[in-house]
């Protein structure tokens with residue numbers, strides 16, 4: 001204790017009076033309640049509290065009214081604890097506790113941010129959630145208190161088209177994940193990503209979306225899951241990039257979707273653009289280029305690994321063709337592979353699809369079209385909510401992709417729009433939706449506001465799904 005007090009004196013003496021963080025609490029300070037500690041000024045008491053961990057602070061708040069008043073009215077104490085606990089993830093936590101709480105239809109706190117003490121307490125009590133991002137190519141699953149998914153498997157091999165699932169195959173899919181995680185469904189909420197499919201506003205697409213949500217909830221509740229949070233994959237990717245409005249370009253397994261989102265809601269009236277190429281076509285094109293150039297390989301898995309290790313997007317395709325771009329990599333048990341122009345030619349089909357024999361829109365055309373539609377439906381062009389473009393999906397990790405897209409868009413869009421465009425490239429695009437789900441599941445009000453409970457589902461059925469659908 002004496003060492004602690006010496007440290008406290010040091011910091012009190014060093015601090016300028018104007019730097020006081022506890023003004024409100026000090027105003028309420030009433031001497032005579034803290035026993036021998038009365039001889040210490042509130043200034044010193046406060047500095048001691050700043051050194052205590054949360055559970056000791058709670059214990060100290062029970063000692064007397066004065067201490068309770070300092071501890072409960074000083075948000076700075078709890079703010080510091082939250083910052084320390086979150087470490088480098090603090091900006092994400094702050095974003096989650098402010099911006100995500102305000103998203104419709106989940107507005108929980110109309111009068112702004114809850115006290116940091118409240119947030120700290122609620123976050124401490126959050127149950128750990130199961131997170132499942134069931135992509136059409138790969139499923140990523142794990143726990144909300146881990147930084148990354150615990151496992152992944154190729155969905156397309158095991159379950160076929162997960163976007164139009166039958167009850168039994170979905171049951172099999174979720175049961176497999178719970179078994180792999182050794183998780184009991186009834187013990188924690190689950191966050192699932194809903195696929196970017198049935199994207200337009202037609203009656204058929206809307207019905208297919210509703211049906212998918214309904215079957216998914218039915219299966220999970222029949223397994224005994226206590227609460228479900230289902231959010232669109234693109235919205236989750238946007239959240240992971242610390243945004244609630246913007247355009248998500250998800251380079252998926254077989255399709256690329258360009259999804260405009262405003263305040264967490266997919267703007268279907270602006271239109272979701274879909275391009276008929278994704279990660280699979282990039283691998284297939286690299287495969288073709290390697291065959292043409294006499295580079296031998298045993299199977300497509302090697303080509304996929306080479307794509308992930310060596311491929312990149314050229315900033316100037318023609319100039320790149322005249323450069324030496326040779327690079328090698330060693331793959332386990334497969335020896336050394338050397339690629340040259342294949343490294344960037346494989347990716348060029350995103351910008352010049354005809355080079356790969358594809359008759360689809362290019363990436364820049366699809367994004368420019370989406371921006372044009374966003375401009376058309378926006379009354380107040382001074383609030384350009386579509387200025388931020390977030391790249392998502394495994395292939396979005398290709399080096400140079402964000403820069404090239406920005407460059408192409410600059411050529412196509414009016415200066416007034418293009419000058420303010422930001423393109424966010426993730427470090428691990430395949431896990432972006434998973435990371436967004438993790439962020440969401442750790443918001444202090446997560447379970448009460450974002451989840452649908454079994455009782456609610458039984459009582460209200462489709463109505464509650466429609467009311468809480470955020471896309």
Ligand SMILES: Nc1ncnc2c1ncn2[C@@H]1O[C@H](COP(=O)(O)OP(=O)(O)OP(=O)(O)O)[C@@H](O)[C@H]1O
Pocket residue numbers: 134135136137138139195250251252253254255279280283304307308309392393394395396397398429430431
């Ligand atoms: N660093 C990387 N560079 C290039 N490609 C990568 C990289 N990492 C992963 N990929 C590719 O991303 C693909 C898988 O992407 P992802 O996991 O996002 O698909 P998905 O979620 O199943 O797609 P969908 O959005 O259609 O559901 C694989 O083909 C993989 O090769």
